[in-house]
Amino acid sequence: MSLHLVTLTPQEALGIPIALVGSVFLALGAQFQHRGVSKVDATTAPEDKAGLNIGQLFSLARRPSWLIGTLMLGLAILCQLLSLTFSPLTVVQPLGVVGLVITSIVNSRVSHKSLDAASIRAIAFCVIGVGLFVTIAAITTTSVAIGATQLLVVLVILAVVLVALALVFAFFRKKFSTIFYIVGAGVLFGFVATLAKVDIDRIQTIIRAHRELQVSDSLTIVCLLGLILAALLGSYFVQTAYSSGPPDLVVAGLTVVDPLVGVTIGIVVLGEASGAPLWAAVVFVLAGLVSIYGVFQLSKHHPQIRR
Numbered sequence: 270m271s272l273h274l275v276t277l278t279p280q281e282a283l284g285i286p287i288a289l290v291g292s293v294f295l296a297l298g299a300q301f302q303h304r305g306v307s308k309v310d311a312t313t314a315p316e317d318k319a320g321l322n323i324g325q326l327f328s329l330a331r332r333p334s335w336l337i338g339t340l341m342l343g344l345a346i347l348c349q350l351l352s353l354t355f356s357p358l359t360v361v362q363p364l365g366v367v368g369l370v371i372t373s374i375v376n377s378r379v380s381h382k383s384l385d386a387a388s389i390r391a392i393a394f395c396v397i398g399v400g401l402f403v404t405i406a407a408i409t410t411t412s413v414a415i416g417a418t419q420l421l422v423v424l425v426i427l428a429v430v431l432v433a434l435a436l437v438f439a440f441f442r443k444k445f446s447t448i449f450y451i452v453g454a455g456v457l458f459g460f461v462a463t464l465a466k467v468d469i470d471r472i473q474t475i476i477r478a479h480r481e482l483q484v485s486d487s488l489t490i491v492c493l494l495g496l497i498l499a500a501l502l503g504s505y506f507v508q509t510a511y512s513s514g515p516p517d518l519v520v521a522g523l524t525v526v527d528p529l530v531g532v533t534i535g536i537v538v539l540g541e542a543s544g545a546p547l548w549a550a551v552v553f554v555l556a557g558l559v560s561i562y563g564v565f566q567l568s569k570h571h572p573q574i575r576r
Contacts, residue, residue: 271570276349280355281356281357281360282355282356283355283356284351284352284353284354284355284356284360284361285356285360285361285364287348287352287355287361288348288349288356288361288362288364288365289341289364289367290348290354291344291345291346291347291348291349291352291365292364292365292366292367292368292371292524293368293477294341294342294343294344294345294525295341295342295345295365295368295372295520295523296367296368296369296371296372296375296520296542297338297341297371297375297518298338298339298340298342298343298344298345299338299340299342299368299372299517299519299520300338300372300375300376300379300516301336301337301338301439301512302334302335302338302339302342302343302507302508302516303372303376303511303516303519304331304334304338304379305329305333305334305335305336305338306329306335306337306511306512307511307512308332308334308509309325309328309329309332309335310325310512313422314332317396323409326508328488329508340416340459345368345494346494347559349361349362349365349462350465350469353437353462353465353466354469354473357406357535360403360406362459362528362532362535363399363400363402363403363406363524363526363528363532364403364464365524365527366395366396366399366400366524366525366528366560368520368524369395369396369517369520369521369524369525370396371393372517372520373392373517374519376515379424380515384562386473387569388567389437390566391563391564391566391567391569392517392521392563392567394559394560394562394564394566395521395524395525395560395563395564395567395572396557396563397557397560397563398525398557398558398560398561398562398563399524399525399528399556399560401552401555401556401559402529402553402556402557402560403528403550404529405553405556406547406553409544409545409546409549412482417488419538419539419540420467420471420488420492421488422538423460423463423492423538423539424462424488424491424492424495424539426460426534427460427464427495427499428454428495428522429430430457430460431457431498431499431502433553434453434456434457434502435502447513447514447518447519447568447569448515448522448564448565448568449460450506450507450510450571451506451507451510451514451518451519451521451522451523451526451564451568452505453503453506453521453524454506454507454510454519454522454526454527455489455522455525455526455529456502456526456530457502457503457506457522458499458503458523458527458530458531459501459527459528459529459530459531459533459534460495460496460530460531460534461496461500461503462527462528462531463498463530463531463534463535463539464492464493464495464496465496466535467489467491467492468489468493468496468541471489471492472489474560497521507519507523509531510522514568517567518567518568521564521567522564522568523565525560525561525563525564526561529557529560529561531555533534536553536572540557548567
């Protein structure tokens, strides 16, 4: 029986080390941003838990630590976008989990609070699950041309997600826990990565064809607008999560939920795993469940989580 394995070309493999460098920037940026949000939250936090208000957001913009973290996260995004120009989404997107390990080590040193055995096991579940996910993705997926129909499907799904999250936030935000903001941000950034990959591929196609952007390429512009909206709301959720949870928990959620959403879209909608065997689909599901279990266990057992 043929396994239908796919070998990455040298050019496609180049995206892997770039993505790993981005995960380092992600880890350091999360630590600095968490420090800035914690300081602002300690002096300006309202009595309820309705998320960061406008005054707190302006205060963040004056915190050097938060600005440094934002710069590092910007570099992480640049690395991610560059990696997506070379490699399939299903290969490079899950590599951000390396940032979880780095963040956990750095945060433990900075906070002077060692992770207990339960937290370490939870992080191990996250890393093993995502590691298995990306390993199978690397040998069973490949970049594919993205058609207008596929892009329209992704945009419709994103619109539904944005409306749903906005309504839930508007009516129930005072009841939210840290894990809601983390999962919400992970889902949104999963779409950000997917739309970024779509825009990059479509722009590369336009460049290779030596033509200018036409009216028929309007979906590419809509895709960019959707990316920006998802990134803005996702960033707000991340900052709010920092106000009530440790940075390694936030990064755990992002580096697990984000790639699971992005890779699922890449597989189901974009067809990056169209040649993958049935056993790969089973492993994808199991690996995803293991990593998600790790995130929820970390949210339950992390010594710094507010209860």
